[in-house]
Amino acid sequence: MRTLTALAIAAATVCSLRAQMAATNPPIDWDKLRPEILERYRALVQLDTTAGHEILAVDYLKKVFDAEGIPTRTFALDPNRPNLVARLKGNGSKRPLLILAHTDVVGVQREKWPVDPFGAVMKDGYVWGRGSKDDKPVLTANLITMLMLKRLGIQLDRDVIFLAESGEEADTTGVGINYMVSEHFGEIDAEFAITEGGGARIDGTRVTRVNIGTAEKLPARVRLVATGTAGHGSVPRLDNALVHLSAAVEKVGRWETPMRLNDTTRAYFQRLILLSPPDRAAIYKALLDVKTAGPAQAYLREHAPAEYSMLRTSVVPTMMKAGVGANVIPSEAEATLDIRALPGEDIDAFYADMAKVIGDPAVRIVPLPASRPPSPASKLDTEMYRVMEQVSNTIYPDAAILPSMSTGASDQAQLRAKGIQSYGVGPASTESDTLDYPAHGDVERLAESSLYPFVRYVWNVVTEIAKHK
Numbered sequence: 506m507r508t509l510t511a512l513a514i515a516a517a518t519v520c521s522l523r524a525q526m527a528a529t530n531p532p533i534d535w536d537k538l539r540p541e542i543l544e545r546y547r548a549l550v551q552l553d554t555t556a557g558h559e560i561l562a563v564d565y566l567k568k569v570f571d572a573e574g575i576p577t578r579t580f581a582l583d584p585n586r587p588n589l590v591a592r593l594k595g596n597g598s599k600r601p602l603l604i605l606a607h608t609d610v611v612g613v614q615r616e617k618w619p620v621d622p623f624g625a626v627m628k629d630g631y632v633w634g635r636g637s638k639d640d641k642p643v644l645t646a647n648l649i650t651m652l653m654l655k656r657l658g659i660q661l662d663r664d665v666i667f668l669a670e671s672g673e674e675a676d677t678t679g680v681g682i683n684y685m686v687s688e689h690f691g692e693i694d695a696e697f698a699i700t701e702g703g704g705a706r707i708d709g710t711r712v713t714r715v716n717i718g719t720a721e722k723l724p725a726r727v728r729l730v731a732t733g734t735a736g737h738g739s740v741p742r743l744d745n746a747l748v749h750l751s752a753a754v755e756k757v758g759r760w761e762t763p764m765r766l767n768d769t770t771r772a773y774f775q776r777l778i779l780l781s782p783p784d785r786a787a788i789y790k791a792l793l794d795v796k797t798a799g800p801a802q803a804y805l806r807e808h809a810p811a812e813y814s815m816l817r818t819s820v821v822p823t824m825m826k827a828g829v830g831a832n833v834i835p836s837e838a839e840a841t842l843d844i845r846a847l848p849g850e851d852i853d854a855f856y857a858d859m860a861k862v863i864g865d866p867a868v869r870i871v872p873l874p875a876s877r878p879p880s881p882a883s884k885l886d887t888e889m890y891r892v893m894e895q896v897s898n899t900i901y902p903d904a905a906i907l908p909s910m911s912t913g914a915s916d917q918a919q920l921r922a923k924g925i926q927s928y929g930v931g932p933a934s935t936e937s938d939t940l941d942y943p944a945h946g947d948v949e950r951l952a953e954s955s956l957y958p959f960v961r962y963v964w965n966v967v968t969e970i971a972k973h974k
């Protein structure tokens with residue numbers, strides 16, 4: 506409820522705020538800045554920064570910052586995978602703002618691409634290339650914001666810290682956010698952060714929804730290991746490890762784990778009631794009432810699995826391994842479960858519940874090493890969240906604003922675990938673009954027309970939260 510009230514207030518104050526921002530923000534001729542935004546964005550997309558080559562982006566950024574007189578520092582656990590930090594100093598009356606983006610991209614299968622994946626080719630109104638969505642728009646917006654803060658000599662109440670980090674996509678050795686948090690946290694410590702993890706949706710020609718990322722689930726994967734007696738395939742045995750494992754996988758795969766809403770997901774579904782056609786709105790409404798939540802969940806499980814996953818800690822069997830020959834009963838069989846925990850889940854208690862569901866002493870639950878720390882959701886009642894709502898209203902008038910929880914995992918986990926209130930941003934896409942050209946997909950692209958409003962969005966958020974008032 507609190508969020509809905511806040512949204513109503515935000516909507517009501519949009520006009521006065523817009524006037525105020527126009528009056529106090531230094532004038533930027535955004536049309537004139539377009540060629541530079543596009544040039545820098547394309548230059549970054551043209552760098553093949555798959556894991557191990559992040560230095561290419563750092564070299565580029567360092568050169569740009571050097572030319573503008575913005576000092577930088579690099580921090581590298583692996584010399585080919587450095588992280589770059591640039592800081593514009595404020596007067597210290599407020600704690601810093603961190604704006605970060607990752608420089609690495611996932612790999613490509615060149616034969617799947619209609620164009621050079623590192624060409625930043627411009628075709629049909631899109632810029633095509635690996636990283637064109639993930640994460641070079643954010644990297645570009647952060648870079649342009651730093652350059653303009655410096656060029657315009659904006660007085661700041663807070664330091665603005667720019668971080669270009671390596672190894673977000675693949676970081677088995679901890680070169681990126683883990684290294685910065687464990688070895689150089691003082692360089693990036695901040696009250697608030699913005700980074701990838703949000704976005705906006707275009708319907709027709711209009712942006713209708715803005716998602717502000719405020720929370721994410723935590724990977725808490727396990728192996729299920731069943732043991733029995735090895736033997737000849739011609740002799741059936743009651744303790745066959747494969748049979749025990751299969752039964753356990755069947756039980757956890759169908760297990761309806763408890764539904765639990767948090768501030769973010771409650772506000773998210775409340776907003777969806779207002780935005781959805783009547784049939785679907787009725788489902789969301791039913792979801793928010795304990796008496797009717799059961800059938801609503803069953804509907805989402807079948808028709809909207811991603812929304813179903815937002816309701817609970819999820820258990821998804823993803824791998825099975827057993828056996829060496831058609832005539833050999835193996836003594837061991839194992840399965841991997843991709844478990845994604847809600848923020849605040851008591852993982853040990855959850856594993857204990859899962860053991861009860863399995864109810865078979867022949868099957869052990871073996872947790873896999875944690876890839877991320879547990880992280881609380883970021884708050885919705887902060888100055889930063891309010892600014893992001895206001896700026897959303899300015900850049901995308903009449904769009905609905907939804908706090909959102911990612912079912913995936915990101916580097917925001919490490920920041921939130923350290924007490925930084927971190928929020929996800931991202932450029933706008935149509936639904937079909939999101940489905941057909943997703944981040945990490947065979948082919949990635951971003952509408953050029955989405956890039957410029959997104960840069961302005963980041964600029965407005967940063968100046969509104971950090972500039973001297």
Ligand SMILES: [Zn+2]
Nearest residue numbers: 639640673701
């Ligand atoms: Zn990313």
